[in-house]
Amino acid sequence: MHKLQPSHTKLKIHEIEKLLKELNVSLAQLPKIKITDPALPENCDVSDVIKIERLKDGKKTIYYRAVSV
Numbered sequence: 001m002h003k004l005q006p007s008h009t010k011l012k013i014h015e016i017e018k019l020l021k022e023l024n025v026s027l028a029q030l031p032k033i034k035i036t037d038p039a040l041p042e043n044c045d046v047s048d049v050i051k052i053e054r055l056k057d058g059k060k061t062i063y064y065r066a067v068s069v
Helices: 013-023
Strands: 007-010 032-034 048-057 057-066
Touching: 013 048
Parallel strands: 032 057
Antiparallel strands: 007 048, 048 057
């Protein structure tokens, strides 16, 4: 991974369940990221959830994406 590329982390099942409950959304309502995206960690499957951490001006912002076809 390049140092300028945001960190992409695959969430575990219990983390996904906690996130969906906390945000009060379903998996289908999360923004999507293509399974072919080169930034995805290895061993990702459709319906996995990816946590993306971006740094801008020293502030970390977290985004979540559901892996789709």
